[in-house]
Amino acid sequence: MPVDATDDLADVFEYETIAVVGCSSTPGKAAHDVPNYLREQGYDVIPVNPFADEIFGRPVYDSLADVEEAIDVVCIFRPSEEVSEIVDAALERDDVEVVWTQQGIRDDEAAARVEDDGRVAVQSRCMMVEHRRLSA
Structure with missing residues (x-):
């Protein structure tokens, strides 16, 4: 089963580099505001979005395969039906330790892989909400 225990979630926030698949350049959208919050907390946020050139003042990668830096956590802001393909790309990398799908996004088969x-x-948890809860 996917991680659910508070202690295990706290361990996720020990990592430093988070690639955000579906990161948005539009303030007010969760896919922008959550990664921005994580940046403000000191995380290295790597935006991944084939339809943007720059987010948060840094270049945006088209896919996980294009990311040159090491990634600890892949945070997914894409529809549930796209999760399986993103998980495949994450599992192709040796550096990814955690795959996290945001609130309302889940694919049990992909999580099992x-x-x-x-x-x-x-699955289906907001990184900002969980970080705030665990930091309180």
Whole structure:
């Protein structure tokens, strides 16, 4: 089963680099505001979006495969039906430790593949909400 325990979620926030698939350049959208919050908390946020050139003053990658830096966590802001393909790309990388889908996004089969590969899966939870809750 995907990670659900508070202690396990706290461990996720020990990582430093978060690639955000579906990161938005539009303030007011969760896919912009959540990664921006994470940046403000000191995380290295890598935006991934094939339809944007720059977000948060940094270049945007078209896909996870294009990201040159090491990634600890992949945070997904895409519809549930796209999660499986994104998980495949995350599992192609040796550096990804956690795959996290945001609130309302889930794919149980893809999450099982993440865990079967010895990595952590978190589904349908907001990273900002969980970070705030655990930091309180």
